[in-house]
Amino acid sequence: MAAIRTQAAQHLIGAGSITATDRPSAKPSQRELLETDAQRLTADARKGILTTLDRLTAQCHISREAAMITLLTEAKAGKLDDHMVMMLKAARDERGRKGDGFPSVRTLKRWLAMGKAGDLAPKKVQPDFTIPAWAKPFLGFYQLPQKPSVELAYREFEKAYRMRDNGWSFPTIHQVRRFLGKLGNVSREVGRMGPRELKNIRPFVRRTFDQLQPNDVWSADGHTFDAEVQHPLHGRPFRPEITTIIDIATRMAVGFSVGLAESSLAVLEAISHAAINRGAPAIFYVDNGSGYDNQLLKREGTGLKGLLGFEVTHSLPYNSQAKGVIERSHQTIWIQGAKLLPSFIGASMDREARLAQYKITRAAVRKGGVMPLMGWESFVQFCTQRVDEYNDKPHRSLAQINDPVTGKRRHMSPREAYESHRASGWEPVMLTAAETQNVFRPRVERTVSRGEIALFNNRYFSGLLEEFHGEQVQVAFDIHDAQHVWVHDIDGRFICTAEFGANQRHYMPMSFVEQAREKRADARLKRLDAHRDEIEAERHGAPALTIETPDTLTIPGFGEVSRAALDARVIDVQAVEVTPELQPVLAMPVATVIEMPEDEEQRVRRWHAIDQLINEGGTPTEKDMKFHELYGESKEFTARKRREQEAGEWQLAGQR
CATH class of the missing domain: 3.30.420.10 (Ribonuclease H-like superfamily/Ribonuclease H)
Structure with a gap:
């Protein structure tokens, strides 16, 4: 009978084994959800081996220990199929002895006990996520916007805390590196990256546009x-x-x-x-x-x-x-x-x-x-x-x-x-001819004053605005043309077209675009002047201002002068009697007055005439030179020059 049971067991083992999938699947426990793929693979292999032992015990009427010995003997003799051999090797814990690659009888008994407890997965060493006491002080040196390296942060941390009575043992740099490796990739970069940069590595919401139509x-x-x-x-x-x-x-x-x-x-x-x-x-x-x-x-x-x-x-x-x-x-x-x-x-x-x-x-x-x-x-x-x-x-x-x-x-x-x-049937809502004109004519609200409307430092006039004195109106303007504005009442009804300077003379309008250019040019010049002053200050240098005045002053070109010496040099100025010899000197003008032509065209022609005389090698008078210098820097001349350049009537600098 013993020989028959042994032969039946050998035949059953050679015929195949039952895998873990033959058993009814149960709902995964919390531990199974936390297991790794390697732990789940080992647990499944152990379940398959235990199932094979149960079949041998039930069908061959042998003890469980005899089934274990028979299974291992056949495995070492090379009489098992490859599937069973791989299952025995996969079920072993790699932390155990090497040996021949197969588990021992004692190991199979231990798996049997683990199977009854409902946990066949091998234990896995979990990292210690306890936050050490030195973590917060160290992160104060590491999580900085300068993004210091671990070595630099550790050196500064060591300088600050090594000699203190901290109440905790000082870590090594290897402990610090292991701690940083346990932190999340986003939590580790807090402080090293600003909120805007952190958005690039944090989760986001991807927007879909499947339901949108054009122009939505x-x-x-x-x-x-x-x-x-x-x-x-x-x-x-x-x-x-x-x-x-x-x-x-x-x-x-x-x-x-x-x-x-x-x-x-x-x-x-x-x-x-x-x-x-x-x-x-x-x-x-x-x-x-x-x-x-x-x-x-x-x-x-x-x-x-x-x-x-x-x-x-x-x-x-x-x-x-x-x-x-x-x-x-x-x-x-x-x-x-x-x-x-x-x-x-x-x-x-x-x-x-x-x-x-x-x-x-x-x-x-x-x-x-x-x-x-x-x-x-x-x-x-x-x-x-x-x-x-x-x-x-x-x-x-x-x-x-x-x-x-x-x-x-x-x-x-x-x-x-x-x-x-x-x-598919969608059509855009196109603008009419009137609406197209309004697109280029944005509106602003202004108050009418005696038939005038002030807009962007320009004044527009129309006699039809007489009865609208003191009322708010809507003024539409063209961003490229400053000659006209279109006036509407507060409800949007058209009133009239107001002309630039209709009640004025000798005034050149500047469009909204030109004024924006002038403001931008003035701002750039101011920034250049401030930059030039800063460079000059850096070149010559200057001591910091003090509250108390020193007793000895250092004056470039004169050397050091004491306060007492300066006070000794102060004398009272006596009244000077005006004599006939001093009368011509006192009668000299203090400043030279430049007479400007009244008309802009006259001023421009005079400037061009003086400029041509200078280019031909002539010598203008001092009065003409002063006019040429002052008028050439005026805003009126600058705007006139720009308009002629855009019209192609003025050569660019460097082509003359």
Whole structure:
């Protein structure tokens, strides 16, 4: 009978075994949820071995110990199938003895006891997450915005706490490294990174736009171009400001504007360009910059928001991630476009090449000659071409289609997404001819005073405003033309057209755009003057101011002088009697008065005549030289010169 049982057991083992999946699955316990993959694999292998032992005991009518000995004997003799051999090796705990790779009988008995307890997974050493007492003092040296290394922070921590009676043992640098390794990747960087930088590694909400239609949401932002072009006024190198508007539903660049600096006018032109070509939006999603938070855009009833009927929504401050669509478009359209120009000055540009380009352009400014930069008209065409290429390029955030030419699967382009919406029945709400004119005429509220309206330091007059004295009216203006304004009553009904200086004489108007240029130029000059004063102060040096005056003063060129010596030099000034010899001296004028012609044309012609005399080598009088110097620096002459330069009637500096 014993021989028959042994033979049956050997035959049963060779026929196969029951795996852990043969047992009914139970609901995972809390411990099973915390187990690693290696622990679960070992536990499953042990379950399979115990199941095999149960079959041997039940079918062969042998004891459990005899089944264990038979199983291990067959395994060591190489008579088991590969599946059972791998299961025996996988069930072993790697921390035990090496041996022949198979468990012992005692180990099988231990697994049997563990199986009855319901826990067959091997133990795994868990790290100690107890926060040591020295952790907070050390993090005070490590979590700094300077981002010190572990070695530097540990040295400073050691200098501050090594010799103190801390009440805790001082850690080694290896303990510090192990502690930092246990911290989370975000918690470890708190203090080393600001709140805005931490947003780049923290969880975020990904917005979907499947339910949006074109013109539902527009997003806009300004970008300083990363290459230099010629300034449209003086031809010198500068970096223009580009304002781009992206439609969120189709990712299409619906409008853009190119300006000299970020301002409300640049935003106004970008919206006008987009609204005329693509219709009016429903929501305008922008940041809190001054170009998007002003009366020209947001004033109810008179601003562009009221004229087109859209809502302005601002993102949270310092939260550029919320405007990822427009921020990413800058990379595709403008940064990649700037790299196509030799005047690119971005961070990825080779420093030697950038310096060589800088020297060439600045030498052309100083000495004249050909400026190796793209002209303004060519740059505007270049920007238009970049926007068209972007709208015709497949966008990975849009749906996929089969290419009509190649037949391959690809993403839709923004223009294709826009046209697909139109094919499904959507049509944009386009502006009428009257509304198009109003887009370029933003309104502001002003008070009528005796038929006059004051707007941007200009005064406009119409006799039809006589009965509106002291009342508030809406004044529409053209940002490029300062000769006329259009006056409406407070309800929006048209009253009249007011002319600039209709009741004045000898006054030259300045448009809103020209005044903005003047203010920007004056501000730049003030910054240059402040910078020049700072440089001069650094060159000569000056001691810090003291409250008490010293007894000895050091005067450059005179040496050291004591306070007593200075007091001794003070004498009383006696009254001087006026004699006939002093009468001609006292009768001399204190200052020379320059007579200015009354008419502007006369002043300009006189200045040109003196300037031509100087260029031909002549010597004007002192009075003419004074007039030439003072009038050449006046705002009237500067504005006149700029207008003639724009009209092509005045040569640029360096071409004369």
